[in-house]
Amino acid sequence: MADLSTNYLGLQLKNPIVVGSSGLTDSVAKIKNLEAAGAGAVVLKSLFEEEIIMEMEETIHTMTNRHFVFPETMDYMQTVVKEDILTNYLEMITGAKKAVQIPVIASINCISSQKWTSFAKEIEKAGADALELNLFFLPSDNQRGEKEIIEATLEIIAKVKSSIKIPIALKISPYQTNVIRYVEQIDQAGVEGIVLFNRSWMPDIDIHNFVLNSGFVLSSPSDLGNTLRWVSIISGRVICDVAASTGVHDTAALIKQLLAGAQITQVVSTLYHNDLTQIRKMTDELSKWMDENEFETIGDFRGRLSRANSGNPAAWERVQFMKHFRNFI
Numbered sequence: 001m002a003d004l005s006t007n008y009l010g011l012q013l014k015n016p017i018v019v020g021s022s023g024l025t026d027s028v029a030k031i032k033n034l035e036a037a038g039a040g041a042v043v044l045k046s047l048f049e050e051e052i053i054m055e056m057e058e059t060i061h062t063m064t065n066r067h068f069v070f071p072e073t074m075d076y077m078q079t080v081v082k083e084d085i086l087t088n089y090l091e092m093i094t095g096a097k098k099a100v101q102i103p104v105i106a107s108i109n110c111i112s113s114q115k116w117t118s119f120a121k122e123i124e125k126a127g128a129d130a131l132e133l134n135l136f137f138l139p140s141d142n143q144r145g146e147k148e149i150i151e152a153t154l155e156i157i158a159k160v161k162s163s164i165k166i167p168i169a170l171k172i173s174p175y176q177t178n179v180i181r182y183v184e185q186i187d188q189a190g191v192e193g194i195v196l197f198n199r200s201w202m203p204d205i206d207i208h209n210f211v212l213n214s215g216f217v218l219s220s221p222s223d224l225g226n227t228l229r230w231v232s233i234i235s236g237r238v239i240c241d242v243a244a245s246t247g248v249h250d251t252a253a254l255i256k257q258l259l260a261g262a263q264i265t266q267v268v269s270t271l272y273h274n275d276l277t278q279i280r281k282m283t284d285e286l287s288k289w290m291d292e293n294e295f296e297t298i299g300d301f302r303g304r305l306s307r308a309n310s311g312n313p314a315a316w317e318r319v320q321f322m323k324h325f326r327n328f329i
């Protein structure tokens with residue numbers, strides 16, 4: 001019987017399927033179900049500083065409309081709203097740690113540099129096993145170049161690292177001028193893991209009502225290729241662990257990411273498309289595939305087709321269609 005266990009961020013996981021940050025991981029009850037369904041670990045829904053700010057603005061707006069606002073109540077209300085959301089999040093961590101054996105990884109997305117560290121400290125105190133920093137710089141800001149984005153990233157890492165001891169993973173966007181350079185600097189800054197990639201909200205346009213809509217929230221299997229390319233290129237170049245996120249919908253995709261060098265894969269959309277039984281299906285099929293190929297542990301084949309080991313590194317970097325699409329006429 002194949003051994004599916006793996007190590008991620010210094011944590012021992014019974015298998016390489018981690019349920020990614022999402023609505024699937026936003027309560028203790030759901031996390032218990034995910035453990036029962038066979039997940040190797042969970043990443044909690046992110047605590048968004050922006051959400052706290054929006055909630056504060058909404059509360060103040062409501063109070064202003066009702067003529068309840070005095071300058072001294074404003075400060076008080078801001079603190080109450082902030083503490084409410086933060087307290088709920090910390091209670092979820094503590095509750096989850098009591099309820100399950102699998103590692104519980106918290107996640108934050110902040111705007112102000114001070115919050116990255118204060119949230120991180122609270123989260124560590126609440127008992128999270130690790131922390132994923134959900135970083136997103138949309139490159140639509142033409143004032144901020146690659147250098148500024150790298151500097152901002154390294155500053156956040158340095159601040160968070162100096163304030164907590166639990167392992168840190170950085171979840172980044174696929175939209176970078178130079179992914180390798182960006183990731184190598186993140187690695188050198190001493191993070192324990194890098195998550196490739198975050199998925200941004202997809203806009204759409206309602207052509208009948210002339211309004212902006214939400215596009216595809218969930219990924220599809222065809223989204224795998226981009227992550228696969230970068231996992232294979234990056235995995236041989238960094239010391240930190242590499243987690244594959246985006247487009248992992250079935251066992252074949254999971255195996256491909258492990259062959260490309262990922263330590264673990266995060267899954268979200270496939271659990272929405274199917275249901276939680278997909279986790280057990282994938283671990284059972286992985287085990288069967290390993291037996292068939294006479295692999296006893298994941299270490300026996302992980303990274304075998306990474307860019308460094310594939311014997312054809314140029315293929316991973318091919319971006320033009322050239323001869324591959326020549327027959328598509």
Ligand SMILES: Cc1cc2nc3c(=O)[nH]c(=O)nc-3n(C[C@H](O)[C@H](O)[C@H](O)COP(=O)(O)O)c2cc1C
Nearest residue numbers: 020021022023045046134199219246247267268269
């Ligand atoms: C409904 C939903 C909510 C999500 N919320 C978060 C979040 O709070 N923080 C985060 O880092 N990623 C969030 N994500 C992104 C996922 O963690 C994941 O990176 C993305 O869905 C790609 O993985 P997939 O192809 O397995 O879906 C969310 C995704 C979905 C579909």
